């Protein structure tokens with residue numbers, strides 16, 4: 001019995017060493033250690049042994065079993081590692097297989113539009129000037145020629161933080177900051193950013209929205225420079241064939257003030273629902289910087305002149321993509337956002 005066990009252990013070890021493939025491992029296990037394997041077979045003979053021989057043979061049988069199981073585990077690891085190394089060495093990684101899909105985010109439609117606007121003005125030499133969304137009443141109104149009693153304040157429904165501090169209602173307070181920082185040097189900047197108004201939310205107006213302000217200060221800057229800049233912008237943003245229309249208007253911080261319209265990009269001036277059958281769409285409110293504002297910014301209006309404009313960001317995006325409700329921009333509905 002003991003000799004038979006020793007012979008089985010030797011046979012098992014050698015057979016294990018001869019294995020090369022992972023698929024051969026379970027075959028070996030069944031043959032030597034399985035329920036119907038060679039070791040079990042031998043153990044059946046235990047009953048035929050004398051009571052003196054039996055414990056010794058049983059103990060030896062357990063030793064053989066443990067030794068073979070340990071050898072099997074070691075060989076299994078060896079074969080698996082070898083297989084992995086061989087696969088790596090042979091370039092078994094198939095790089096032509098499609099990757100697992102990742103879902104990266106993308107830019108918000110407002111950001112896209114803002115970037116396009118920035119690009120166009122950058123080509124015309126405008127830098128970007130950032131200014132805060134929370135402003136003093138002084139910057140948002142007073143220094144822009146809108147004193148506390150001025151009826152023009154009714155044009156901006158305002159969120160008040162306290163008596164002196166507001167959520168900016170337009171990007172224009174940035175003009176004051178920019179002028180005070182740069183005088184007495186010429187300025188050519190755009191001021192993009194978010195504005196807030198205490199308004200009823202409807203498909204056409206939100207209480208938060210983006211605006212892009214423009215400001216150019218220099219010697220001999222004239223209203224024709226403003227119109228030329230706006231024409232260049234409208235053509236780059238909305239198509240080379242765009243035509244502009246200038247109307248007189250009123251803003252407290254510009255004199256004279258104008259509204260700039262372009263022919264409707266959908267109906268090309270014939271009149272449609274989007275342009276309310278006028279054939280024209282609003283591009284920007286603009287004008288020559290008011291002498292009072294120039295002076296508040298540190299520039300002598302006898303020596304300096306400049307123009308300013310302000311335009312929406314969501315509106316042109318709505319036009320281009322046929323979006324009928326401005327509220328989609330802010331309610332974070334992926335069904336909307338993923339379309340752009």
Ligand SMILES: [Zn+2]
Pocket residue numbers: 264265266267268269270271272273274275276277279280
């Ligand atoms: Zn139209």
